[in-house]
Amino acid sequence: xxxxxxxxxxxxxxxxxxxxxxxxxxxxxxxxxxxxxxxxxxxxxxxxxxxxxxxxxxxxxxxxxxxxxxxxxxxxxxxxxxxxxxxxxxxxxxxxxxxxxxxxxxxxxxxxxxxxxxxxxxxxxxxxxxxxxxxxxxxxxxxxxxxxxxxxxxxxxxxxxxxxxxxxxxxxxxxxxxxxxxxxxxxxxxxxxxxxxxxxxxxxxxxxxxxxxxxxxxxxxxxxxxxxxxxxxxxxxxxxxxxxxxxxxxxxxxxxxxxxxxxxxxxxxxxxxxxxxxxxxxxxxxxxxxxxxxxxxxxxxxxxxx
Amino acid sequence: xxxxxxxxxxxxxxxxxxxxxxxxxxxxxxxxxxxxxxxxxxxxxxxxxxxxxxxxxxxxxxxxxxxxxxxxxxxxxxxxxxxxxxxxxxxxxxxxxxxxxxxxxxxxxxxxxxxxxxxxxxxxxxxxxxxxxxxxxxxxxxxxxxxxxxxxxxxxxxxxxxxxxxxxxxxxxxxxxxxxxxxxxxxxxxxxxxxxxxxxxxxxxxxxxxxxxxxxxxxxxxxxxxxxxxxxxxxxxxxxxxxxxxxxxxxxxxxxxxxxxxxxxxxxxxxxxxxxxxxxxxxxxxxxxxxxxxxxxxxxxxxxxx
Numbered sequence: 001x002x003x004x005x006x007x008x009x010x011x012x013x014x015x016x017x018x019x020x021x022x023x024x025x026x027x028x029x030x031x032x033x034x035x036x037x038x039x040x041x042x043x044x045x046x047x048x049x050x051x052x053x054x055x056x057x058x059x060x061x062x063x064x065x066x067x068x069x070x071x072x073x074x075x076x077x078x079x080x081x082x083x084x085x086x087x088x089x090x091x092x093x094x095x096x097x098x099x100x101x102x103x104x105x106x107x108x109x110x111x112x113x114x115x116x117x118x119x120x121x122x123x124x125x126x127x128x129x130x131x132x133x134x135x136x137x138x139x140x141x142x143x144x145x146x147x148x149x150x151x152x153x154x155x156x157x158x159x160x161x162x163x164x165x166x167x168x169x170x171x172x173x174x175x176x177x178x179x180x181x182x183x184x185x186x187x188x189x190x191x192x193x194x195x196x197x198x199x200x201x202x203x204x205x206x207x208x209x210x211x212x213x214x215x216x217x218x219x220x221x222x223x224x225x226x227x228x229x230x231x232x233x234x235x236x237x238x239x240x241x242x243x244x245x246x247x248x249x250x251x252x253x254x255x256x257x258x259x260x261x262x263x264x265x266x267x268x269x270x271x272x273x274x275x276x277x278x279x280x281x282x283x284x285x286x287x288x289x290x291x292x293x294x295x296x297x298x299x300x301x302x303x304x305x306x
Numbered sequence: 307x308x309x310x311x312x313x314x315x316x317x318x319x320x321x322x323x324x325x326x327x328x329x330x331x332x333x334x335x336x337x338x339x340x341x342x343x344x345x346x347x348x349x350x351x352x353x354x355x356x357x358x359x360x361x362x363x364x365x366x367x368x369x370x371x372x373x374x375x376x377x378x379x380x381x382x383x384x385x386x387x388x389x390x391x392x393x394x395x396x397x398x399x400x401x402x403x404x405x406x407x408x409x410x411x412x413x414x415x416x417x418x419x420x421x422x423x424x425x426x427x428x429x430x431x432x433x434x435x436x437x438x439x440x441x442x443x444x445x446x447x448x449x450x451x452x453x454x455x456x457x458x459x460x461x462x463x464x465x466x467x468x469x470x471x472x473x474x475x476x477x478x479x480x481x482x483x484x485x486x487x488x489x490x491x492x493x494x495x496x497x498x499x500x501x502x503x504x505x506x507x508x509x510x511x512x513x514x515x516x517x518x519x520x521x522x523x524x525x526x527x528x529x530x531x532x533x534x535x536x537x538x539x540x541x542x543x544x545x546x547x548x549x550x551x552x553x554x555x556x557x558x559x560x561x562x563x564x565x566x567x568x569x570x571x572x573x574x575x576x577x578x579x580x581x582x583x584x585x586x587x588x589x590x591x592x593x594x595x596x597x598x599x600x601x602x603x604x605x606x607x608x609x610x611x612x
Contacts, residue, residue, distance in 0.1 A: 027378050027384065040333055046394055088352055121350045148331075
């Protein structure tokens, strides 16, 4: 299978500068644009953990596998350069269109963000479909958004709306690459992370990395219609879903108070920006309800491998 | 599991410049040294395909998973910079020392080649152990060894000895990173590839990429003691094993005639360099036996996914 597939892939990969050598050699050559440094991230998706091949099309799975990696680049304010893709194809699917459909889904997103697929590895083995993507991006040198850069008194902001992504959005979201680059170019942002495992859990990572704490105003959290729909089934509140469901792939970031106010007023992105709380100098993770009552915020969210 | 493991990993990763940000953010920042471009490769190993967890220790498997990637860097004459590692841990192994043992094996090699593990992803799922590694390296700009650069009349050279790697060498080999860098700095090498799938098959890839052919002198092929041992069991000839077994992870490269002669005379590397044939202008892949008889060379070797 491989040679034919690799040839097909080479014809599909859309290799273009800054990739001077794409699929078909031992490795790919990548040069970040002048004045920029390279950003690299990797995420592996597995059948029955991150998707379900019985329910979801291979195209959507391929799309998601690249999208989660581009979301990590966005969280660093990086612009995509290229991706490498390794796939473990289940033996009983090796003769089916599955591998190509995966790539077609990936390619749709790769084209949208000028991120050619520059190499990879395909194995056939017993066991589930595993898709491992490494995404390369670039960001202006020393200007990447880090998790550790939140400052006391920063406001806490989030793009889009949260919760209930398992109703379908976790497969079809658009990574916030363009929004991140627009914010990065025009506004002072301190720390950032993408919400992959849940607002509460990812916020706890951001404040822990920054040696700070946070208070989240529960009634300000933008709740998605999917969270409301899911709440009818689950008996939990919509805001509980927004805090803990994860796979929103929205940006959670911090900025000085006056920048946050300007962002909320101007709304410069195609998606909504909401101020949901503030960074505190103490290291507590807290929530404030509509009545002003403050209590500890549970680190709910998706814990890998638990 | 993840947070504790990620913390442990961060303490283990040995992050150092040129990695300005290691494990624990959304992505890693990597800057190639001035005058060099980045080389990126990825390989995924799966239980029962590339190793057997019932027979091989997790440390050896971790070592191999990084080593095959460093071998790809060596084939481009690149120096390792960093690696990203994604692991799919079988559910019944998630509470065992397996993940740490994998990293300990990887770390042994990472330290040897100053290649810090700069990030990754760990999942627990039903199904086999899958280890996906992306290795980053750097090479002087426009000076990477490519598969496509063989020239007619070039001699065909190989490091080390071939065949029978399945007796153990496929897990414990040292990737030819230092040898490649030494050759790259001091000798005119045209095309190169590492022998992962078998001399015959990888040679066919090199000559195909170069739009050329080759004649291999069968009696010059350096045959490993393992190939001889295996030949006693298999009934095949040792040279058949050397041509088709694969996973030798030696360098196959081409150089002008006078350079090849100098290399064979000087033997500047810690391992033997052998001249095994020549590149031809026609596009045929041929073998010459001890009597001088020329016949087609079968593209034997490991075909992925067949």
